Each structure stands twice: as C-alpha cells, then as structure tokens.
Amino acid sequence: MQKLNLRRRGILSALAAAAAGIALADGAREAQAAPQAPVRWRDHFPSLARGAILADLRQRAVLFWSEDGTVHRRFPAAVPAARDLSRVGVTRIIRKVEGPTWRPTPAMRERDPGLPVSLPPGPGNPFGTHALCLEWDHFRIHGISDPALLGGEVAHGCIGLHNADIAELFSLARVGTQVRLI
CATH class of the missing domain: 2.40.440.10 (L,D-transpeptidase catalytic domain-like)
Structure with a gap:
C-alpha cells in the first residue's frame, strides 16, 4: 500500500510540475529550474555608461x-x-x-x-x-x-x-x- 501511495504522489508531483511548466529530471537529464527573479543591472554595475x-x-x-x-x-x-x-x-x-x-x-x-x-x-x-x-x-x-x-x-x-x-x-x-x- 505504501508503495502505491508513493507512486501516486510521484505521478501527482509530475502532473503539478508539468502544469507549472517545470520539467522533472528523468535519468540522465537535469531538471530545468523555475524562472529566476529579474536581475537588476545596479547589483552588478555602477552605471549603464x-x-x-x-x-x-x-x-x-x-x-x-x-x-x-x-x-x-x-x-x-x-x-x-x-x-x-x-x-x-x-x-x-x-x-x-x-x-x-x-x-x-x-x-x-x-x-x-x-x-x-x-x-x-x-x-x-x-x-x-x-x-x-x-x-x-x-x-x-x-x-x-x-x-x-x-x-x-x-x-x-x-x-x-x-x-x-x-x-x-x-x-x-x-x-x-x-x-x-x-
């Protein structure tokens, strides 16, 4: 029974990730990260000159x-x-x-x-x-x-x-x- 619940949770997690546009890792492929917060130029440069x-x-x-x-x-x-x-x-x-x-x-x-x-x-x-x-x-x-x-x-x-x-x-x-x- 526990094995079935884990499998069901795995399927539900995959469906939720797919609905959110997140790819899950399968085998050798890496998972794709969710989109990052916008990067601000001010955090890296003193000006835009x-x-x-x-x-x-x-x-x-x-x-x-x-x-x-x-x-x-x-x-x-x-x-x-x-x-x-x-x-x-x-x-x-x-x-x-x-x-x-x-x-x-x-x-x-x-x-x-x-x-x-x-x-x-x-x-x-x-x-x-x-x-x-x-x-x-x-x-x-x-x-x-x-x-x-x-x-x-x-x-x-x-x-x-x-x-x-x-x-x-x-x-x-x-x-x-x-x-x-x-």
Whole structure:
C-alpha cells in the first residue's frame, strides 16, 4: 500500500510540475529550474555608461542592458567548463568581428597538436557568425551553431550564444561596453 501511495504522489508531483511548466529530471537529464527573479543591472554595475553585459556562469545566461536602460535582453549561453574557467570579473569589449576567423589558443594546441592553425568564417568555425572580443587574451563572447550546447558547459573559456542571439547582441553592444562575468 505504501508503495502505491508513493507512486501516486510521484505521478501527482509530475502532473503539478508539468502544469507549472517545470520539467522533472528523468535519468540522465537535469531538471530545468523555475524562472529566476529579474536581475537588476545596479547589483552588478555602477552605471549603464556604454551599456552593460552580464555573463552569469551559474545561470548559463548572458544579459544585456542598453546605455539608456530601455533595452534589456537575456540569452541562454554555453559557458566554460569549470576546468577551463580562467577569468571572472570586469572587462569590456575591445573589438567586434563579423565573420571571425578561429585560431586555437596555445593551451588548445598543447592539448591537441593536430588542430588546424586557423579556420576561416563559415560552416564548422567554432566562433559562429560573430564575436565580441574582450580585454582578456583569448576570451570572447561568440556564436555557436549547435543549439544543443546552450545551457551547458563547453571547453576553452569562451561564452557561446546561438548564432541568432550573438547577431542580436552584436548589433546592440558597442566597443567599450562593460562586461562582467560572475
């Protein structure tokens, strides 16, 4: 009887979660969290001068606020794997590149000497369609063409957005936009 009650409670919990729009974990898949409370730019930046980008590595999201505060966007992101995370803190965009050429970092070449020296823009380029270059060496917010990577961890330290999202962020952000990784 107790086994039946537990099963019934499990089914009711699943139905309640589905009605609330929350996915439950089943096997290898992780449960999706309920929507988070809105993030306030004031909690992370002293002002919106030149706009602001917050890369929240725990939430696997990139948030953008325009300089005048009228535009706010949130994009799902692929974030660095814990072993590859070398930076958190404040930086800024120093260059914007449409159709970036990908070059492996020295650490990537050390791990895999067979990597090509570079890949030109186009299909198969890990930087996708656009890249926002940060002050930190070898660190970018760039596109990815595989949506399955979004919300997950990827290697090599960069922040990845779906190509459509990086194109939108690319159009909104400008050189000098402040960026904070938390």
